[in-house]
Amino acid sequence: MSVPNEGPILHADLDAFYASVEQRDDPRLRGRPVIVGGGVVLAASYEAKACGVRTAMGGGLARRLCPGAVVVPPRMSAYSAASKAVFAVFAQTTPLVEGLSIDEAFLDVGGLARLAGTPSRIAARLRREVAEQVGLPITVGVARTKFLAKVASGVAKPDGLLVVPHDGELAFLHPLPVERLWGVGQVTAGKLHTRGIRTVGQVARLGEAELVSLLGRGTGRHLYALANNHDPRPVRVGQRRRSMGAQRALGRKQRSPQELDAILTALVDRLTRRLRGAGRECRTVTLRLRFADFTRATRSHTLREPTAHTETVLETARRLLAAARPLIERQGLTLIGVALSQLDNDAVQLTLPFDGTDAGDLDNALDGVRSRFGSSAITRATLLGHDDGPSVPLLPD
DNA sequence: TCTGGGGTCCTAGGACCC
DNA sequence: TCTGGGGTCCTAGGACCC
Structure with a gap:
């Protein structure tokens, strides 16, 4: 939408x-x-x-x-409650809200002018309402496009408000360091710096072909558009999550195959539970590995049919881990993670289990007990004696 | 600075199909 | 025997963001 x-x-x-x-x-x-x-x-x-x-x-x-x-x-529960309260204030402001993370969103206030006043008045009121109703400081950037609004809030932080006027967009944008551009991280900034390019204005003076040859097609075109202030992206409401993951850092310690399997099982258990809770199914299971030298690798498998069953996902993840065993033994493992992607909506189950047992029923029964008594009420036998650690959602900054 | 956890998007090569 | 062009899907890696 x-x-x-x-x-x-x-x-x-x-x-x-x-x-x-x-x-x-x-x-x-x-x-x-x-x-x-x-x-x-x-x-x-x-x-x-x-x-x-x-x-x-x-x-x-x-x-x-x-x-x-x-x-x-x-x-975490306090933060997610606070986030909900802030997003409720956003929703009071406009129905056109695109959440970016637990603590950040775009709001399209076009068409609100007659009802609610100028954009800067709307933004000031939003800040006041978040302060009064939730008790938290919030910075708001206001501009014609998403990109400029985001850059503006970054410049205005903390507890600020910055409006980029229509006739002052390039004057605002061009003196800024390239790191302010969305999508410019350490690698891209480094490449630009070696060419003596430090400001957005200098990027804008380069041709698109030059940027593409320096940074690759994707990043080059993206930067060319941003530096020249072409950001046509609309605010998108109701975006659905495209992947779901869980990971666990292991430190330097050697882990036995049994230990690794227990950790993998706990990750998959947690993930598939979230998946079912969201009413989704996945087709692709990706195993993420990080080695002693901090290089990374992924191994993935795409299933023929979407699933939300713990055992199906676990079996797939176990096969990927087994296949990666030689790699792990050579390089040493410091992190293991699982990501689920190709997410679909959970279709109504039309197929009956041929053997009379329904893995889905078992999952649902376990989920039910856990949500009533807490996730520690049922623990897989293989997990006893291992601490899976707390789960931590999105970082705020 | 010996290093979380959860996400997004892009690119490229190979398999496979028409 | 040598060979076209186009499309989709899968796998793997990488950069970036909060």
């Missing part, structure tokens, strides 16, 4: 989301550096960011950089 790109578009982005929720819920944390997460930083408050603490940083380094920081364990 999409709507015509009339704009203006708001990009609303919660600031240091997990850390802000912690500061909201515990007044003692306000104004202090807060780090969410133990072994690795899941989120840092702006006070902690000022010391150089960044998301995904190791916990040890973060503590050295910011000895005064309060480190708190993540409370």
Whole structure:
């Protein structure tokens, strides 16, 4: 579903989301550096960011950089409740909301002008309502296109509001460093830097052919369009998830095949449960591996028929793992993950099981018990004695 | 800085079909 | 015997984002 790109578009982005929720819920944390997460930083408050603490940083380094920081364990249910409340405020503003992650969304407010005032008034009210109703700071960028709105919110952070006027788009965009462009990460920025290109304006002065030869067709064309301010993408409502994954870092420790199988089983168990909970089925099962030297590999298999059955997915994942055994023994394994893709809607089951047992019924029975008594109520025999660790959803920043 | 977890999209080669 | 062009699907890798 999409709507015509009339704009203006708001990009609303919660600031240091997990850390802000912690500061909201515990007044003692306000104004202090807060780090969410133990072994690795899941989120840092702006006070902690000022010391150089960044998301995904190791916990040890973060503590050295910011000895005064309060480190708190993540409370995922609190964050997802806060996210729901914020998205409810978005929905009060306009039905045309495209969620990007747990803490970020585009809102198309074109056509609202007569009812709700100018875009900047709408954005200011949105910020006020999120503050009053949910108690969290949020930054909003306003522009004619999604890309410019997103760049604007990035520039305005934290707790800011920035409107890019129609007649000031290039003046806003061109002085910015190339890293501000959506889709420019370390690799692309590095390639541009070696050519002496540091600003968006310099990118815009290159020809499309030149960018394509430097960066490849996909990235080259993408950057050419963005730097020249061509972003026709409309706000899309009701986008469905295209894949679902779960992974687990293993550290340097050697794992026995039995241990690996137990971890794999736990990952598949968790994933297929989520899959069924969402009423979806998958066709492709991908095994993700990371080795001791931090290189990665994937092995995948596509099934003839879509499935949401734990045993079917597990069998496929086990075969992929078995086939990768020599690779793992050579390279050493530091992470194992499973991703499910080619997701379909769960069709009504028309086929009857030929042997009188229905794997789906067993899955549903197990899911039911778990949702009533918690996921620890039923544990596979192979998992006893192994801790699968907590599951962590999308990072906020 | 010895390094989470969950996603998206793009590219390229090979198999297979017409 | 040597050979076209086009399309789709699958697999694997890579860059990037939050």
